[in-house]
Amino acid sequence: MDSVTPKPEAAIADQEPTRAVQTWDLKKVYRTGFWLNQKVESLKGCTLSVYEGETFGLLGPNGAGKTTLLKILLGIVRASSGRAVLLGKPISDRAVKQRIGYLPENPYLYDFLTAWEFLQFTAGLFQIPPATQKQRIPELIDTVGIDSKTAKKKQLRQYSKGMLQRIGMAQALINDPELVFLDEPMSGLDPIGRYQIRQIILALKEQGKTIFFNSHVLGDVEQICDRVAILAQGDIICSGSLDELLGSKDIYQVVGRGGNSEQLRQWVNNLDFSDNRWFGQLKSGTNLETFLAALKQMNAEVLELKLARVSLEEFFLQQLRKQGIETSQ
Ligand SMILES: Nc1ncnc2c1ncn2[C@@H]1O[C@H](COP(=O)(O)OP(=O)(O)O)[C@@H](O)[C@H]1O
Numbered sequence: 001m002d003s004v005t006p007k008p009e010a011a012i013a014d015q016e017p018t019r020a021v022q023t024w025d026l027k028k029v030y031r032t033g034f035w036l037n038q039k040v041e042s043l044k045g046c047t048l049s050v051y052e053g054e055t056f057g058l059l060g061p062n063g064a065g066k067t068t069l070l071k072i073l074l075g076i077v078r079a080s081s082g083r084a085v086l087l088g089k090p091i092s093d094r095a096v097k098q099r100i101g102y103l104p105e106n107p108y109l110y111d112f113l114t115a116w117e118f119l120q121f122t123a124g125l126f127q128i129p130p131a132t133q134k135q136r137i138p139e140l141i142d143t144v145g146i147d148s149k150t151a152k153k154k155q156l157r158q159y160s161k162g163m164l165q166r167i168g169m170a171q172a173l174i175n176d177p178e179l180v181f182l183d184e185p186m187s188g189l190d191p192i193g194r195y196q197i198r199q200i201i202l203a204l205k206e207q208g209k210t211i212f213f214n215s216h217v218l219g220d221v222e223q224i225c226d227r228v229a230i231l232a233q234g235d236i237i238c239s240g241s242l243d244e245l246l247g248s249k250d251i252y253q254v255v256g257r258g259g260n261s262e263q264l265r266q267w268v269n270n271l272d273f274s275d276n277r278w279f280g281q282l283k284s285g286t287n288l289e290t291f292l293a294a295l296k297q298m299n300a301e302v303l304e305l306k307l308a309r310v311s312l313e314e315f316f317l318q319q320l321r322k323q324g325i326e327t328s329q
């Protein structure tokens, strides 16, 4: 073999991953009130990217604009300004919808249909040929963990909330989409229901699908997402991989008192103060002995030092507080 030829994996590593979703400065102003004279600014300029094959979580408190952003991407709501591209096509491109799946926040499933009939109905909307339906519906029912006999017999009004959500997932996958949008797929579910949805999402990820989901259930997001963005009051306030945002897994959390903030910042990231204490994350690669010696010199002491990255929930609350958003109950 020619020794000069670069190895294919090296070539792949050099490439920028393909973007499944890209938005530029998306804005949305809703007009409300009887005369449509009141304005609600739901998105104030959202720019984000989601790469192919990744599981991306859009986080934010209620009313942040998450559903609005998703609906704009799906073409259900028109942006007031800005631009977005899905799978390399502008969002106005109709053909791209064939390659996308969507689970709405509160899906409406027909009470008197069985799961099987409902999936046949959804398959019909996508004009999926009967032979493909015959193969895909049982596969999907299996993927979302529903017994196939039950799926054929039981009407949807007899299913639990968790089961309905799984059927909702199955309908979002009926067209074997490359890109799946899930709006709050875990909300309102008990721990077992959430676990099951997480497992389904992980299985989709294994199949190489790109998953974009909205959530405020941060524990779930932390377990399954590659990257996240936080949306608050219509603005993306930060985005990145969990390692980038929360620090790598070998980072130290440090709590102490004394010293001065300027000197402490040389050692500690995200320095914050409360109750006469300071806390943050020790900069990576810091030698502990040198750090402790430096603290002694500035008359500071360590109260707690533990090898743990901040949880996504804690990070999320910190970010909201930084924006002056009330986080106490
Ligand atoms: N159709 C609408 N008309 C007017 N205001 C809306 C409409 N949809 C959403 N909003 C407002 O936009 C903001 C963002 O809502 P939404 O996108 O549903 O947030 P999230 O999904 O993060 O909870 C909220 O203030 C909400 O009241």
Ligand SMILES: [Mg+2]
Residues within 6 Å of the ligand: 066, 067, 068, 105, 183, 184, 214
């Ligand atoms: Mg929402």
